[in-house]
Amino acid sequence: MEIRLSHALMGLGALIALALFGFLASSVIAPTQPPMPTATVTLPTPTPSPTWTPRPTAIPSPTPTPPVQALPQPIRSNLRSGPGLDFNVVATIAGDTPVEVIARSPDDDWLLVRAPGAPSLAWLSASLVDPATDLAAVPRLSEADLASVVGQ
Numbered sequence: 777m778e779i780r781l782s783h784a785l786m787g788l789g790a791l792i793a794l795a796l797f798g799f800l801a802s803s804v805i806a807p808t809q810p811p812m813p814t815a816t817v818t819l820p821t822p823t824p825s826p827t828w829t830p831r832p833t834a835i836p837s838p839t840p841t842p843p844v845q846a847l848p849q850p851i852r853s854n855l856r857s858g859p860g861l862d863f864n865v866v867a868t869i870a871g872d873t874p875v876e877v878i879a880r881s882p883d884d885d886w887l888l889v890r891a892p893g894a895p896s897l898a899w900l901s902a903s904l905v906d907p908a909t910d911l912a913a914v915p916r917l918s919e920a921d922l923a924s925v926v927g928q
Contacts, residue, residue: 844877844914855898858926859886867894875900877909879925880916887914888925897925 851871856863859881869875875889878897889900902911917925 844909844911851904853900853904855889855891855894855900857898859888859899859922863899863926866896866898867891869893877905877911877914879921880911880914882917882919882922884911884916887911888917 853869853871853873854865855867855869857866869891873892875887875891877887877889879888880886880902881888881899885902886899887902887905888897890897891900905911
């Protein structure tokens, strides 16, 4: 019986050892892997490259239109400070005296002219100009432009 008891004690000891080992094994924290380092990629901010900007092409200045010469009818004509009979007479020209036509009134009834002997630009009734005179190339003043030249 002695032999059997020792075998039984050995078996019991082995059982206790297994139980302890299992307990200890379960209470021991299993080692964990250290976190893997992650690479942070910082891309450089692109610097915009200079772009080509074309230079403006030189625009040729318009060729000035030659002034329109008008010939008043063969009577003395009054030149006025504005486009109408209500404006003062600033000069009188003899009939057939050529004048340079600068502009037309908005209604085409009066012409802004430069005349020899007149102190400045003046207005001549379009009805006093030779009807053969082509006034189509003469610029027509707007109402706003007219206000800036009345009285010249």
